[in-house]
Structure formats: C-alpha cells, structure tokens
Amino acid sequence: MSEKKRIIIHVDMDHFFTAVEEREHPEFKGKPVIVGADPKEGKGRGVVSTCNYKSRKFGVGSGMPISRAWKLCPEAIYLPVNYELYTKVSNEIMDMLRKYADKFEQWGIDEAFLDVTSKVKGYAEAEALARQIKNEIYEKERLTCSIGIGSNKLVAKIASDFQKPDGLTIVKKENAEKFLAPLPVRKLLWVGRKTEQKLKAMGIKTVGDLARYDPTMLAEAFGVMGTQLYLMARGIDKSEVQERSEVKSISRDVTFEEDTDDFDAVLNTLDRLSEKVHKDVLEQNLCFKTVTVKVRYENFETHTHSKTLPFITNRLQDLEKTARGLVQDYFKPYRKIRLVGVRVSNFVSAEKQKKLT
Numbered sequence: 001m002s003e004k005k006r007i008i009i010h011v012d013m014d015h016f017f018t019a020v021e022e023r024e025h026p027e028f029k030g031k032p033v034i035v036g037a038d039p040k041e042g043k044g045r046g047v048v049s050t051c052n053y054k055s056r057k058f059g060v061g062s063g064m065p066i067s068r069a070w071k072l073c074p075e076a077i078y079l080p081v082n083y084e085l086y087t088k089v090s091n092e093i094m095d096m097l098r099k100y101a102d103k104f105e106q107w108g109i110d111e112a113f114l115d116v117t118s119k120v121k122g123y124a125e126a127e128a129l130a131r132q133i134k135n136e137i138y139e140k141e142r143l144t145c146s147i148g149i150g151s152n153k154l155v156a157k158i159a160s161d162f163q164k165p166d167g168l169t170i171v172k173k174e175n176a177e178k179f180l181a182p183l184p185v186r187k188l189l190w191v192g193r194k195t196e197q198k199l200k201a202m203g204i205k206t207v208g209d210l211a212r213y214d215p216t217m218l219a220e221a222f223g224v225m226g227t228q229l230y231l232m233a234r235g236i237d238k239s240e241v242q243e244r245s246e247v248k249s250i251s252r253d254v255t256f257e258e259d260t261d262d263f264d265a266v267l268n269t270l271d272r273l274s275e276k277v278h279k280d281v282l283e284q285n286l287c288f289k290t291v292t293v294k295v296r297y298e299n300f301e302t303h304t305h306s307k308t309l310p311f312i313t314n315r316l317q318d319l320e321k322t323a324r325g326l327v328q329d330y331f332k333p334y335r336k337i338r339l340v341g342v343r344v345s346n347f348v349s350a351e352k353q354k355k356l357t
Contacts, residue, residue, distance in 0.1 A: 007115075008156040010157045013093065013110040032065075034079070036080075037255070043067060056063045059072045103242060143173070144165055145166070147169070172272070180207040202217075257337060266340055289348070305329065307322055
C-alpha cells in the first residue's frame with residue numbers, strides 16, 4: 001500500500017486518567033484533578049501521572065514532581081493511580097476502535113493509530129468515520145477524545161494534539177508541510193529535550209526551520225537520525241500501522257516517602273513489587289526468563305542490573321529470589337535509596353510452554 005493513498009487516523013483520549021476519575025465521581029467536575037502520588041502537603045514524593053485541563057491552568061503538567069504540583073495548586077483533588085480501572089476502560093475503547101480499522105496499532109493505554117485506507121474513499125468519509133468514532137466512545141464510555149487524520153502516522157499524531165480537548169483535525173497530504181512548518185521542533189516524534197537543545201543551537205526552532213536546513217549538515221550532526229528528522233519536517237513518514245501484540249516487559253517501581261538505608265525495608269518493598277509483577281505475569285499467561293532490578297540513589301544516580309535465568313518460569317519464588325540477589329550489590333553504607341523497581345522480560349507464552357514440556 002503506497003504512502004500516497006494512505007489515510008491514517010490517530011485517536012488520543014483527553015487527559016485519560018483524570019477523565020475516568022471525573023466520570024466515576026461527577027462531584028469532581030469543574031475542579032482541578034491530579035492523578036499521581038499523595039502530595040502530603042507539599043512534602044510528597046513521586047510525580048504527576050495525569051492532570052485535567054483545569055489544573056493545567058495553574059501550570060501543573062504530567063511528569064512534574066508532586067511537591068511542585070502542590071505548590072502550584074494546593075486546592076486540587078489529588079488521587080492515587082488506579083491502573084486496574086484505567087486498563088479496564090482502555091481495553092473497552094481499544095476493542096471499539098479495532099473494528100473501524102484495516103490495521104490497528106495501540107500506543108500506550110490511551111492512544112491508537114487506525115489505518116482506514118480501504119474503509120474510506122477520501123478525507124470527507126474519513127472525517128465522517130472519525131465523528132462516528134468520537135460519538136461511540138462518548139455514548140458508551142462518556143469520555144472525549146481528540147482525533148487527527150493524515151496521510152501517515154507522524155502527521156495524524158501531531159494533528160490529534162492540535163485542537164485538544166475533543167478536537168478533530170484533518171491534514172491532507174498536500175498540506176502537511178505547511179501545517180507542520182510553524183510548530184516547535186519538539187512536536188515531532190522522537191525529538192526529546194536533548195535533541196531540541198542541539199537543534200536550537202543550530203538555529204532550528206520550528207519544524208519549518210528544520211525542513212529548510214541542509215540535510216547533509218543534519219546527517220553530519222545526527223547521523224541517520226538527521227536524515228529522518230529532515231524527512232519528518234517535510235511531512236514524510238512511511239512507517240506502517242501494525243499491531244503490537246507482544247508484551248516486551250512487565251515492571252513496577254516505587255519511590256520511597258523518604259530516602260532510606262533500611263535495607264530490610266528495601267527488600268520488603270522489592271518483594272511487594274515482585275508480587276504485583278507476578279500477578280500481571282499470570283494474568284497475561286506468560287513465563288519469563290530475565291529479571292531486572294532498578295535502584296535510584298538519593299542523588300538520582302540510577303542503576304539497573306539484570307539476570308537471565310537458565311530456565312523459563314512463572315513462579316513467584318524464582319522472581320523474588322532473583323530480584324533480592326540482584327539488589328544486594330546496591331546496599332552501600334552511607335548511600336540512601338530513593339527508588340527501587342523490578343522488571344521481568346524475555347517472555348514465552350505459558351500455553352506454549354505447556355506444549356513444549
């Protein structure tokens with residue numbers, strides 16, 4: 001299927017975690033709502049997972065330390081992350097979206113790409129389909145989403161963010177470069193803070209600046225990524241919409257209320273995290289082979305340490321024993337630990353494993 005003929009829809013749920021909480025608690029409507037850690041009157045640990053638009057007016061943003069959010073908006077309603085509820089709602093929405101697409105690709109818990117090329121004859125029909133999607137999500141889940149429509153994934157994703165919340169933005173192939181040109185380079189996929197800083201040092205602030213820059217110099221500065229940046233700036237993206245069915249890893253971590261050198265407390269916390277990871281492994285009918293622990297010290301120095309077992313397993317005792325062994329190396333005198341985490345990967349389906357054995 002050539003890129004020229006493709007029509008891609010990107011669906012992005014609006015402030016998903018807080019929107020679900022507002023749906024469950026109508027009394028929250030019109031108030032600033034922040035999902036994340038307990039702020040504990042400005043002394044809490046952890047970060048903001050999601051905040052609604054009301055709280056964003058105070059300067060609160062996702063990924064912000066919860067203590068900073070408290071200073072900006074102490075009157076907000078602060079809620080813990082309810083992954084079980086959000087995952088349940090997400091699954092309902094993703095099942096809904098799949099039926100509209102030739103090819104479907106979920107991104108995280110609250111967004112997805114739909115290749116609808118053979119479902120519609122042009123952008124007018126794509127717009128009608130998008131409105132149908134928005135209506136069904138609202139009628140069945142009482143939640144709003146923002147949708148972008150374009151000739152590729154890059155343009156569709158940026159378009160979905162253009163008129164939030166509850167937006168619908170269509171960017172035809174011939175208008176893609178003009179649409180992207182005034183946007184800051186950070187809006188492009190894969191352009192993080194470091195890449196943005198490097199581009200700004202080269203005098204490149206907008207996507208238009210990037211599109212006009214000498215591609216040879218971009219390749220010299222960024223290697224293969226430089227060529228990719230140049231193509232993206234011109235609205236070119238040939239990546240396919242494809243189902244991501246395989247789970248690559250399952251992990252849990254926790255930030256301590258206070259940095260600690262109480263290693264029994266660290267081990268007990270690690271055991272609790274292992275239990276949660278183990279529950280997820282069983283729910284997804286998987287066996288794992290690799291265990292990884294993550295440790296972050298009080299100065300934010302972060303280490304990960306992995307071990308690949310000589311056997312496939314889904315037993316809790318194997319996970320706990322391996323995680324405890326891996327974390328021992330990080331128990332150092334006079335070094336307090338801020339965060340600990342555990343991850344499993346290198347999966348085989350438990351069903352497949354039964355057949356093998």
